Amino acid sequence: MRTTAFHFPVQGKRPEEVLREISRKRTEDFGWKDGKMFGFVYYPGDEIAEILENVFRLYMHDNTLNPTMFCSVRAMENELVAMVGDLLHGSRDTTGSVTSGGTESILMAMKVARDRKREEMPGITPEVIVPTTAHPAFDKAAHYLDMKLLHAPVDQDFRVDVTKMESLVTRRTAMLVGSAPCFPYGVVDPIAGIAGLARQHGLLCHVDACMGGLMLPFLEKLGYPVTPFDFRVKGVTSISADMHKYGYAAKGVSLILYRDPELRKRQFFITTEWPGGIFASNSLLGSKSGGPVAAAWTVVKLMGLKGYMANAAAVMNAVKKIQEGIRETGGLDIAGHPEMSVFAVKSDRYDIHAIGDELAKRGWFVDRLQYPACIHLTVNSLQVGKEEDFLDDLGDAVAAVKSQNHASPVNRLIIAAVTGLSGLLPEKLFGKLMDSASRLIPAGDNSSGHRALYGISTNIKNRHNLKEMITCIYDKIYRAR
Numbered sequence: 001m002r003t004t005a006f007h008f009p010v011q012g013k014r015p016e017e018v019l020r021e022i023s024r025k026r027t028e029d030f031g032w033k034d035g036k037m038f039g040f041v042y043y044p045g046d047e048i049a050e051i052l053e054n055v056f057r058l059y060m061h062d063n064t065l066n067p068t069m070f071c072s073v074r075a076m077e078n079e080l081v082a083m084v085g086d087l088l089h090g091s092r093d094t095t096g097s098v099t100s101g102g103t104e105s106i107l108m109a110m111k112v113a114r115d116r117k118r119e120e121m122p123g124i125t126p127e128v129i130v131p132t133t134a135h136p137a138f139d140k141a142a143h144y145l146d147m148k149l150l151h152a153p154v155d156q157d158f159r160v161d162v163t164k165m166e167s168l169v170t171r172r173t174a175m176l177v178g179s180a181p182c183f184p185y186g187v188v189d190p191i192a193g194i195a196g197l198a199r200q201h202g203l204l205c206h207v208d209a210c211m212g213g214l215m216l217p218f219l220e221k222l223g224y225p226v227t228p229f230d231f232r233v234k235g236v237t238s239i240s241a242d243m244h245k246y247g248y249a250a251k252g253v254s255l256i257l258y259r260d261p262e263l264r265k266r267q268f269f270i271t272t273e274w275p276g277g278i279f280a281s282n283s284l285l286g287s288k289s290g291g292p293v294a295a296a297w298t299v300v301k302l303m304g305l306k307g308y309m310a311n312a313a314a315v316m317n318a319v320k321k322i323q324e325g326i327r328e329t330g331g332l333d334i335a336g337h338p339e340m341s342v343f344a345v346k347s348d349r350y351d352i353h354a355i356g357d358e359l360a361k362r363g364w365f366v367d368r369l370q371y372p373a374c375i376h377l378t379v380n381s382l383q384v385g386k387e388e389d390f391l392d393d394l395g396d397a398v399a400a401v402k403s404q405n406h407a408s409p410v411n412r413l414i415i416a417a418v419t420g421l422s423g424l425l426p427e428k429l430f431g432k433l434m435d436s437a438s439r440l441i442p443a444g445d446n447s448s449g450h451r452a453l454y455g456i457s458t459n460i461k462n463r464h465n466l467k468e469m470i471t472c473i474y475d476k477i478y479r480a481r
């Protein structure tokens with residue numbers, strides 16, 4: 001009798017068979033190479049990608065956990081930190097580490113802040129103040145590290161209000177955070193104000209430049225107005241910058257940089273009493289492939305400042321065309337004043353999530369935002385040359401939404417969501433969901449999509465139920481079938 005969905009294979013298969021199976025599986029994936037996916041994948045182009053793949057393969061079995069044996073990867077890590085430190089106007093003292101992604105970089109900055117504060121006030125729960133728009137990696141880090149995260153409101157332009165941030169400072173505050181830029185609206189927080197406040201109170205100040213760290217410096221050199229965000233701003237003590245976003249490296253590489261080398265020491269984990277020997281690691285992970293690091297180092301060497309600037313200019317040209325087209329569509333607008341190539345589109349005339357779903361029907365992937373509802377575009381080199389295709393489909397999507405009946409969009413959303421989720425949720429939770437939705441649900445609607453999910457999200461008062469619902473969906477989708 002079969003006890004699990006899959007058996008551990010007894011007999012190995014022939015390579016052709018395995019590769020055929022992969023090809024079959026791969027057909028279910030979103031084909032991002034045609035530029036229809038905004039975000040997630042940042043691609044340096046076929047020529048560079050091929051070199052990166054070869055370098056990645058060369059180093060994929062090496063384990064960077066041991067810095068004494070894999071010396072060339074360690075050298076590349078150190079050089080990457082130094083090169084990006086230079087780009088972000090650090091000094092000779094600037095140190096840092098290569099991590100697996102923005103989330104790990106942020107986790108490290110949070111750990112440093114926690115440990116520093118606990119040295120000063122043992123036993124307390126250190127607090128960190130972030131803008132409401134900061135990436136959830138901070139919430140995740142606070143959750144893992146037993147810290148308290150306080151969210152400071154943003155102004156009309158979605159930049160954090162420094163005065164309101166100050167009102168949240170207590171004697172337990174360890175660090176203040178600003179984004180350069182924030183993911184949702186692509187705006188850079190007033191870093192100088194945040195860093196000044198941090199200095200005034202003797203606090204750390206982290207700048208989350210996961211998105212902008214490898215884009216804003218090139219824009220500044222190209223003459224774009226860029227809010228100061230890097231180590232030139234007095235009081236900025238650490239910066240996270242992702243190589244695997246606008247650095248165009250393969251996935252799995254970010255950098256965490258510190259102004260003061262003393263700060264980084266708190267990031268290391270060392271235990272001297274393990275029977276297995278003295279164990280030391282510089283960041284979160286243990287064993288770690290050399291492939292991503294080597295590929296990230298290679299892409300910087302291949303592109304250089306001039307290559308990144310040329311790329312940034314082309315991307316911003318695409319952004320300009322797309323934003324102009326969006327404004328000309330009528331009824332759509334850009335939220336706030338984004339500084340680079342990440343931005344949100346809102347509408348006070350149309351159901352913007354319905355437009356997102358119509359775009360999806362036409363093969364595009366855009367993210368969805370809430371509070372306020374927006375669709376979200378991250379433009380990179382993959383979208384250069386695809387502007388007209390996108391704008392044509394956007395026009396069609398808007399026309400399709402215009403022609404739909406929106407007499408009771410909330411009801412339609414709720415029923416669509418409940419219909420769509422009924423197969424995924426366990427009976428008990430589905431019952432609960434039906435309970436909260438039933439008063440709003442008329443019969444006979446089978447539309448579906450993100451619009452439905454956000455319809456539920458905005459209408460469910462009990463956020464715990466919503467969280468439980470997503471937990472159940474995750475529990476279902478992360479199972480072999």
Ligand SMILES: Cc1ncc(COP(=O)(O)O)c(C=O)c1O
Pocket residue numbers: 100101102103104135137179181182183208209210211242254
């Ligand atoms: C501003 C910002 N910070 C942090 C992160 C987290 O990065 P990662 O997904 O590499 O962990 C992201 C991801 O999009 C981001 O946009």
